[in-house]
Amino acid sequence: MSSEADGWNKVLWERQPFPDNYIHPHSFLSSLRRNPNFKPYTYWPLVLLCCAITQHLATIFTFLAVFVRLKERWLDARVLLWVSIVSFFGGYAMYEILSYSNPVRGAFTRSNTIKSSLLVFLALMGLSPVLRTLTAATSSDSIWALSACLFFLNALLADYSSMKPLRQERLTSVLSMNAAISSSVVLASRLPDDLAVFALVLFAVQLFALFPILRHQLQVTPQVAQILFTLTLCVLSFALTLPLSVSVAYLYAGISITVTFVAPGVLVWAQKYKNEIRGPWDVAVPRLN
Amino acid sequence: MISDFFHPNVGGVENHIFMLSANLIRRGHKVIVITHSHPPDRVGVRWLLPGLKVYYIPFPAIASSATLPNYFMFLPYFRVIIAREHIHLIHAHASLSSLGQEAILHAHHLGVRTVFTDHSLFGFEDAASILTNKLLAAALKNVDAVICVSHTGRENTVLRGQLFEMSEDSSALVVRPNVYVIPNALVAEQFTPATKPVSSETIYIVVLSRLAYRKGIDLLVATAPRICSAFPNVNFIVGGDGPKLNDLLQVRERHLLQDRIELLGPVRHRDVRDVLVRGSIFLNTSLTESFGIAILEAACAGLYVVSTRVGGVPEILPRDMISFAKPEEDDLIRALSEAVAIVSKGQHDPLEAHQKVKNFYNWGEVAERTEIVYDAVVKSEQKDLWTRMQRTMELGPFAGPIYTIILVVDCLFFLFLEWLMPRHDLDFVQMHWEHHNFRHVVQ
Numbered sequence: 001m002s003s004e005a006d007g008w009n010k011v012l013w014e015r016q017p018f019p020d021n022y023i024h025p026h027s028f029l030s031s032l033r034r035n036p037n038f039k040p041y042t043y044w045p046l047v048l049l050c051c052a053i054t055q056h057l058a059t060i061f062t063f064l065a066v067f068v069r070l071k072e073r074w075l076d077a078r079v080l081l082w083v084s085i086v087s088f089f090g091g092y093a094m095y096e097i098l099s100y101s102n103p104v105r106g107a108f109t110r111s112n113t114i115k116s117s118l119l120v121f122l123a124l125m126g127l128s129p130v131l132r133t134l135t136a137a138t139s140s141d142s143i144w145a146l147s148a149c150l151f152f153l154n155a156l157l158a159d160y161s162s163m164k165p166l167r168q169e170r171l172t173s174v175l176s177m178n179a180a181i182s183s184s185v186v187l188a189s190r191l192p193d194d195l196a197v198f199a200l201v202l203f204a205v206q207l208f209a210l211f212p213i214l215r216h217q218l219q220v221t222p223q224v225a226q227i228l229f230t231l232t233l234c235v236l237s238f239a240l241t242l243p244l245s246v247s248v249a250y251l252y253a254g255i256s257i258t259v260t261f262v263a264p265g266v267l268v269w270a271q272k273y274k275n276e277i278r279g280p281w282d283v284a285v286p287r288l289n
Numbered sequence: 290m291i292s293d294f295f296h297p298n299v300g301g302v303e304n305h306i307f308m309l310s311a312n313l314i315r316r317g318h319k320v321i322v323i324t325h326s327h328p329p330d331r332v333g334v335r336w337l338l339p340g341l342k343v344y345y346i347p348f349p350a351i352a353s354s355a356t357l358p359n360y361f362m363f364l365p366y367f368r369v370i371i372a373r374e375h376i377h378l379i380h381a382h383a384s385l386s387s388l389g390q391e392a393i394l395h396a397h398h399l400g401v402r403t404v405f406t407d408h409s410l411f412g413f414e415d416a417a418s419i420l421t422n423k424l425l426a427a428a429l430k431n432v433d434a435v436i437c438v439s440h441t442g443r444e445n446t447v448l449r450g451q452l453f454e455m456s457e458d459s460s461a462l463v464v465r466p467n468v469y470v471i472p473n474a475l476v477a478e479q480f481t482p483a484t485k486p487v488s489s490e491t492i493y494i495v496v497l498s499r500l501a502y503r504k505g506i507d508l509l510v511a512t513a514p515r516i517c518s519a520f521p522n523v524n525f526i527v528g529g530d531g532p533k534l535n536d537l538l539q540v541r542e543r544h545l546l547q548d549r550i551e552l553l554g555p556v557r558h559r560d561v562r563d564v565l566v567r568g569s570i571f572l573n574t575s576l577t578e579s580f581g582i583a584i585l586e587a588a589c590a591g592l593y594v595v596s597t598r599v600g601g602v603p604e605i606l607p608r609d610m611i612s613f614a615k616p617e618e619d620d621l622i623r624a625l626s627e628a629v630a631i632v633s634k635g636q637h638d639p640l641e642a643h644q645k646v647k648n649f650y651n652w653g654e655v656a657e658r659t660e661i662v663y664d665a666v667v668k669s670e671q672k673d674l675w676t677r678m679q680r681t682m683e684l685g686p687f688a689g690p691i692y693t694i695i696l697v698v699d700c701l702f703f704l705f706l707e708w709l710m711p712r713h714d715l716d717f718v719q720m721h722w723e724h725h726n727f728r729h730v731v732q
Binding site: 010011012013014015020021023028029031032276277279280281282283284285286287288289 | 410411413414439440441442444445448466467468469470471472505507511576577579599600603604605606607615616617618619649650654658661662
């Protein structure tokens with residue numbers, strides 16, 4: 001150990017001429033490092049990253065608007081069905097175009113995708129009579145409450161990161177998708193006829209299971225495209241919600257603006273409280289070849 | 290001595306408490322130990338050699354011998370035991386021991402001084418550490434002295450427990466003057482080197498530890514095959530058990546090293562010396578270590594040590610008895626090669642190493658240094674209740690009021706107990722084990 005100017009050594013095997021509570025002024029806490037990995041956030045890049053959250057909220061509110069319309073029979077179930085099928089093909093085409101530039105390694109070949117989507121389609125068609133009577137014994141109020149909780153869970157746990165996980169999905173993103181699908185099944189069981197149930201659940205599977213995959217790919221496109229896309233989605237969902245209930249529409253607009261603009265500001269402000277302490281007492285991370 | 294961790298459990302803290310108590314008794318003090326009971330029948334009052342009275346309080350242990358943090362249930366027992374034994378000072382051990390921290394809280398009611406010893410290093414990031422550190426800071430606000438077992442341990446404890454105070458001229462925060470560093474020690478007679486020298490054709494590397502991630506077994510698994518192929522005369526002896534045993538078995542099979550790596554399974558403490566003297570090099574790959582008593586035991590038995598440079602390990606031995614490596618596979622290979630070269634050339638003398646370690650660390654010296662701390666504590670002024678409450682309120686906007694309320698309710702509970710079980714009704718201890726009385730009677 002290097003010996004200090006006054007002869008104090010940071011060793012334990014030698015009895016030093018200093019008392020046991022002597023604290024050497026220079027070497028005490030000299031190996032403490034504060035915030036060594038600190039990369040401060042800047043505002044506008046954070047706002048861009050928050051677009052993913054805004055898109056997700058937009059999809060949730062679009063879904064809710066569609067559900068209310070189906071329930072009040074203002075929207076024909078067949079129209080919704082065709083919209084779902086067309087948007088599935090449209091979305092898949094966009095995914096293929098985008099993944100040309102950055103291919104995603106995976107075991108999903110084209111034929112696998114077609115086969116599994118056909119399987120899901122037919123399975124949902126067969127299950128929709130069962131799903132319609134799923135919550136017959138529950139009152140509507142508990143359904144609204146349950147659905148709200150599940151959508152909240154979905155928004156909280158969704159995977160907003162910009163890199164598609166090449167390994168196994170994290171547990172929270174699987175949980176969030178499950179929450180969304182359960183919520184939509186529970187809502188769909190309030191609908192009057194089988195076709196409406198089928199259309200809604202298919203729409204939900206598309207929005208909450210397949211759209212996040214597309215969103216991951218979209219996050220590597222240039223910034224202007226992302227911003228335009230986010231804006232389109234928000235305007236669409238706002239327009240769909242407005243005729244149904246003005247207060248909910250404005251509430252949604254408020255939440256969107258808070259999440260996109262105010263929350264990054266708060267995070268940037270809170271950076272000054274960051275106090276990460278590193279020192280020789282930390283558990284070392286072994287580096288293996 | 291108050292701690293959750295005491296015999297019949299075996300471990301570093303337990304051994305430390307016992308040896309320190311034994312040496313303090315030898316210096317003429319009266320020492321008792323308070324700890325929690327062990328099922329089925331280790332409860333009540335027991336005596337251990339050499340005249341150490343142990344109180345086993347009937348609290349259940351939840352995980353690895355630690356009890357639940359309850360702030361008031363210990364007070365009745367504590368008050369009665371301390372009053373009847375005429376205790377002047379309590380010494381709490383281990384930051385995970387809730388008995389110790391509660392004792393520090395209760396001690397001032399009876400006018401008893403407090404000392405705390407911290408044995409381990411903790412991080413700051415994960416949820417368990419954040420909670421434990423907050424509890425520790427609350428307990429250490431009003432303690433009279435803190436002892437740490439290494440300089441790194443002292444830095445860690447000061448940061449975790451926020452042991453800072455305003456300096457006299459109120460200009461800056463300085464560390465409190467009552468934080469001491471007193472290292473652990475070992476009984477050198479239990480770890481004597483081999484009487485006849487080990488053969489120099491084969492060099493044995495001994496690894497004795499719990500086989501867990503924290504002990505860096507991943508590094509051992511990565512380096513063992515490379516060392517075995519680079520040095521055909523080097524073999525490994527691995528003792529201990531744990532979750533990573535499978536990894537070691539797998540690497541042994543994959544590289545066909547069954548005759549080069551010997552796995553001993555769990556080794557009892559009294560057999561440790563016999564395992565150690567079979568080898569010439571001791572390898573420690575821990576990822577965190579506040580003192581490293583296993584390293585000292587190996588050095589005392591005459592082995593050359595190779596260790597990862599973590600925690601308090603760089604402070605315990607001089608450079609000619611230990612080789613350091615970063616916790617990386619390549620650096621560990623470099624350090625092991627260096628050690629093998631030193632041992633093959635015969636540059637390391639086991640008997641000399643044993644003598645050196647015997648002089649560096651012995652329990653008598655530790656007891657003497659601890660006595661100096663006790664002296665300073667007893668001579669210093671006891672803080673009154675109002676100062677304690679003010680100091681506790683400094684903990685923060687949420688923790689401060691909560692802990693002050695706990696302190697006040699503790700006082701009220703104490704007053705209630707004084708009324709319920711008055712002091713004059715207590716059964717005071719008149720006689721204690723005194724060694725010279727025993728000698729006098731026997732002769």
